[in-house]
Structures are given as structure tokens and as C-alpha cells.
Amino acid sequence: MSTVKIDDVIRILDKGGLVIYPTETMYGIGADATNSAAIKKLNRYKKRPAGKPYSIATSGKTMAEGYVFINKVAANIYKSLLPGPVTVVSHGKHNVAPGVESEAGTLGIRIPDHKLVIDIIKKFGRPITSTSANASYKKRPYKISDVLDNISESQKKLIDLIIDSGELPHKDPSTVVDTTCDDLTVLRQGEILFNNKNEILSRNEEETKNFAKELWQKYEIHFGRRAFVFALTGEMGSGKTVFTKGLAKAVGVTDLITSPTFNLQISYKLQTGHQSLVHIDTWRMSSPSEIYDLDFGENISECSIIVIEWADKIVDEIKKYTEEAVVIWVQLTFGKRENERLIRWMVAK
Known part of the structure; x- marks a missing residue:
């Protein structure tokens, strides 16, 4: 496992770099969500098609309010389930780099239940992307080898820093809920299961x-x-x-x-x-x-x-x-x- 200084992480994020980091579900890859060059670099790493948005990780509800409109449905989730493995989709305020919000202007917010990640975001002062560290549709990354063994050499060269916390518990990804309407809609059931008889x-x-x-x-x-x-x-x-x-x-x-x-x-x-x-x-x-x-x-x-x-x-x-x-x-x-x-x-x- 690696020992990383938060100041080193901040310096890399400030320069538009990519950082692999642990969360309570699996390894993610973070970039400055407000930096267009960083998002383009992330797209190259993920081999992600244009038009597919990213969720972002914030240090808390206060930071999230700078990037999305939080209605009563969303506020209840923030209060009861965050920090935790839930991504809350709301209408965005268009304060992130192009390609982060969906084409409909919505944006997913994550507040990870992981002290190191929260400390990084707090000191950075801006949200970072919250997307799994694997390339799109590849193996879920519970350890760093799950990432490196399944990407190309050109993708590896795009990674600026790896925070290795060893093998993480094998958990499902975050549950994704859409709160843009009056009723909550579960887009993806994950680690947190919302009541669903169906x-x-x-x-x-x-x-x-x-x-x-x-x-x-x-x-x-x-x-x-x-x-x-x-x-x-x-x-x-x-x-x-x-x-x-x-x-x-x-x-x-x-x-x-x-x-x-x-x-x-x-x-x-x-x-x-x-x-x-x-x-x-x-x-x-x-x-x-x-x-x-x-x-x-x-x-x-x-x-x-x-x-x-x-x-x-x-x-x-x-x-x-x-x-x-x-x-x-x-x-x-x-x-x-x-x-x-x-x-x-x-x-x-």
C-alpha cells in the first residue's frame, strides 16, 4: 500500500492530472470536474464515447449546492444516506466542464464515505470526478491490479498518481437515484438497496x-x-x-x-x-x-x-x-x- 501526501494529490489535480483513489465501493479515478482539459484526458483514459456524463464527488452538501439544484427529494437522501454509496442525480447549474453534465443538464453527486477522499476534496476546494478506475465495461476494480491488468500501455501513461489502499471489500457500485422529478427513480441498484418489490x-x-x-x-x-x-x-x-x-x-x-x-x-x-x-x-x-x-x-x-x-x-x-x-x-x-x-x-x- 502507498503513503500519499494530500498536497501531492492537489498539485496533480491542479495541473489537470488523473488520480486513482479508493472509495467505500471500489477504486475510482479523479480529475478536476471543472477543468475541460482534465475531462478530455479522462475521456481518453476511459475510452468513453461523447455524450456519456460523469458523476462528481463533493466534500458535502454545501459544496454540492454550488453545482446542482437540491430539491426536497434529494435533500432527504443527503440527510439520511450521505456520505455513502449513493449517487444523487439532480438538475445541474452548469458550473462543471463540458461533458460532465448529461446532455439534458443533469448531474450526479457522490459524497464518498471515505475520509481520505473527503480530505482531498476539501483541500482541493472543487469537486473531482467520481467514476470507476476501470476502462468502460471492464472488470470492477477492487485492487490496483484489476485496473492495470485490464488497460493498455497508452492508458497507463495517462495516470498521474495511484493511491493504493490494497484490496478493497468486494461491494456493489453506488446506487444511482434520479431526483429531478417529484418522485425518486432508481436508475441503478447498487450497494444501498432502495425498497423495491419488483x-x-x-x-x-x-x-x-x-x-x-x-x-x-x-x-x-x-x-x-x-x-x-x-x-x-x-x-x-x-x-x-x-x-x-x-x-x-x-x-x-x-x-x-x-x-x-x-x-x-x-x-x-x-x-x-x-x-x-x-x-x-x-x-x-x-x-x-x-x-x-x-x-x-x-x-x-x-x-x-x-x-x-x-x-x-x-x-x-x-x-x-x-x-x-x-x-x-x-x-x-x-x-x-x-x-x-x-x-x-x-x-x-
């Missing part, structure tokens, strides 16, 4: 497919009057395409369902009516706005059934259509046993 444990692929069928039957009364968007999130191999296969069978698609990773979208005509099941994979999208190149708005207007894998990459685009479509968020995470998947779902309002 969850099941699938023990194999067949059960995941059957759940997709049951979920469709629960809401199909709206079919034909509104579009459906099944917004799927989860790590590689968690079962997003398996869920889609079950849904496709439930709505009458007889074609073979394959992942549209390379061509982004595949459409399947339903046997009844003029609607389609549209299967989208955002993995290779460089910007959320690319969803409109796939006739997303037109498919909504035609009351299609749209399944989006890696939907967390285009959250703000999906939120624009909650009036026209039944938007169902489905999160798939790995269970304790090899074939188990914990599936949580929520209907957006």
Missing part, C-alpha cells in the same frame, strides 16, 4: 425468458395505444439478449433473435398489426444522439415494442418519451451461483 431471482435462462413473458403479460393491455420501451441494463453476459428472446416469443416473433451489437438495430415484424419489435444495442454508439439515426422517434410514434440493451448509455433520450411510451427499466445482475440472475424492474413515470 425483483425476482432467475436460476437459469429459461426462467429469465419466462419472466420476460410474464412482464409483457402484465402490461400488454396498453399495446397498440402506446409504444413499449424495455430499457435493459446489466454487465456483459448478464442476460439482456436472453430476456429479449423471451419477450420476442411472448409477442409472437418467430424469427431467431440475435444481438444487434454490430449493426445496432434489428427489426422484427409482428404477426398481428403493423407494429414491430425493434431490438437495439447501444454498445457501439459514440453519442446518445445516434439513437435518432435509428428512427427511434418514428418507432415510438408507430407504437412499436422497443428493446434497448445497454440502455443506461441513453437514459436522457429515453426519458423524453415517458408520455408516449410505457418505459420499463429492467436491470439484470449476476447472482451468487453461476446461472443465477437477480432481475429488478421499474416502470418509469
